[in-house]
Amino acid sequence: MAEQDEGPAWSGTALVVRGSEVLEERALGRTAGADSPACGPGSVFQACSISKLVVSAVVLALVEAGDLDLERPVTTWLDDLPARWSGITLHHLLSSTSGLGHWGDVPGLPRLLTAPPPLDELLALIAAAPPVTPPGAAWRYSGPGFLTATRVVDAVTGQPWATTAEILVLAPAGMTATRSGAAPAGPDLAVGHDHGRLRPLHPGFAAITGSGDLWTTAGDLVRLNQALRAGAVVSTRSAALLWTQHAALPAGEPGGGPMTLTGYGYGTFLGHVRGHRARVNPGDMPGYETLLAHLPDQDLDLAVLCNEEPPSRDRALAGLRLP
Structure with missing residues (x-):
């Protein structure tokens, strides 16, 4: 009780x-x-x-299955990203060393994100934002980085994120x-x-x-x-x-x-x-x-x-x- x-x-x-x-x-x-x-x-x-722990576990499950590689650039799976992202890997995204920065580093977003814009608009703002550091140069907590990691997962699995998370993490964990x-x-x-x-x-x-x-x-x-x-x-x-x-x-x-x-x-x-x-x-x-x-x-x-x-x-x- x-x-x-x-x-x-x-x-x-x-x-x-x-x-x-x-x-x-x-x-x-x-x-x-x-x-x-x-x-x-x-x-x-x-x-x-x-939820970032769940994202990381989903990515690792797909790495074990041979569908993803932590050291390959995310542009391998997403062709709509800026060319300057070509050095960013899944390792960088999961370890918050991608240089993408957090929500307050994205011009056009309120520093405290309380009312998110539509997803397409949010993704465009993230893609247009200048990097905070080069990939791998420093740690910087990054919500946009984990959102990008889930987009890679969606592209590889061809199914909604919620379905993948349920199959690979939530159900096996008994959640x-x-x-x-x-x-x-x-x-x-x-x-x-x-x-x-x-x-x-x-x-x-x-x-x-x-x-x-x-x-x-x-x-x-x-x-x-x-x-x-x-x-x-x-x-x-x-x-x-x-x-x-x-x-x-x-x-x-x-x-x-x-x-x-x-x-x-x-x-x-x-x-x-x-x-x-x-x-x-x-x-x-x-x-x-x-x-x-x-x-x-x-x-x-x-x-x-x-x-x-x-x-x-x-x-x-x-x-x-x-x-």
């Missing part, structure tokens, strides 16, 4: 698991305002950038409550909030695969972490690439509070959570904050899903009882 807390400290669900043992399960707040159901284990949240696409309907949906005010996510985010398309539960996220380590999605050798450091983070990059982030693998940060060595997948979106982490020294998986703006996630993390 989830422990239902009192008070305004944060809103969402949190789960700490070792193997099959639930060490702590907490919930606070409501899914969609004062008269809505309380948040609980079955509540479905926007995963935010945890039965998770979906890619538009926000699901129903009382289990946790709607975003901003200081207690409802802030429904703009529907355009569903088209931004790798950033705003994934809806999930805390339990499903823990299942994903465990399935990746067990070799149920890709081989353990391929999965290790997710948390192998491919780039060091510059000083002052995101973290703070209970998290310290120092390196980046494929769609995964490396660092510490509450002082413990950790593989970290954080995310944020208008109205949401999320976190999936594995603490290898303690053999712990933890998931935090919040439907409230900062500092909801930090408050949830600070209250968890970690060994």
Whole structure:
């Protein structure tokens, strides 16, 4: 049973698991305002950038199948990209070393992307944006890079991203409550909030695969972490690439509070959570904050899903009882 807390400290669900043992399960707040159901284990949240872990696993599965190559230029599969992208590989995209930059580096987009333009327009703006660095020269977190990786996957598989993600990652991991696409309907949906005010996510985010398309539960996220380590999605050798450091983070990059982030693998940060060595997948979106982490020294998986703006996630993390 989830422990239902009192008070305004944060809103969402949190789960700490070792193997099959639930060490702590907490919930606070409501899914969609004062008269809505309380948040609980079955509540479905926007995963935010945890979806980059799913993108990375899908690409690795296709690499194992011989359909993709991490070191080949993405222009191999996408012929509508600018010539200056010819040096960008899938390795660069997954490790955020492509030089494409993040949403705030794309001229014509608001620095905080709250109302995405239609996908065709967004892709055109990304293609026209000048690179921040040459490919492979430096780390720079890049939502556009992961969106491009999903376009490569779509081109190779010839099917919608949501179908590929379901077949290659969600189903093998046993993530039965998770979906890619538009926000699901129903009382289990946790709607975003901003200081207690409802802030429904703009529907355009569903088209931004790798950033705003994934809806999930805390339990499903823990299942994903465990399935990746067990070799149920890709081989353990391929999965290790997710948390192998491919780039060091510059000083002052995101973290703070209970998290310290120092390196980046494929769609995964490396660092510490509450002082413990950790593989970290954080995310944020208008109205949401999320976190999936594995603490290898303690053999712990933890998931935090919040439907409230900062500092909801930090408050949830600070209250968890970690060994």
